[in-house]
Amino acid sequence: MAANTTTDWVDPVTCPFCGDELASPGAGFIDHIHDNADCEDGFDQWRENIAGDLAGEWTG
Numbered sequence: 765m766a767a768n769t770t771t772d773w774v775d776p777v778t779c780p781f782c783g784d785e786l787a788s789p790g791a792g793f794i795d796h797i798h799d800n801a802d803c804e805d806g807f808d809q810w811r812e813n814i815a816g817d818l819a820g821e822w823t824g
């Protein structure tokens with residue numbers, strides 16, 4: 765199995781912030797966070813973490 769060092773997001777059809785099942789991976793998650801401010805907030809923080817980790821390589 766591939767190592768996953770960036771997140772413990774184990775199931776693409778489950779919201780990692782509230783545990784709700786998503787209508788579909790990806791797009792379903794975007795719809796989900798638009799309807800759930802708490803999840804959107806969690807996603808924003810998660811995304812900033814990832815961006816911070818990659819900032820050194822993505823400068824431009």
Ligand SMILES: [Zn+2]
Binds near residue numbers: 783800
């Ligand atoms: Zn959620």
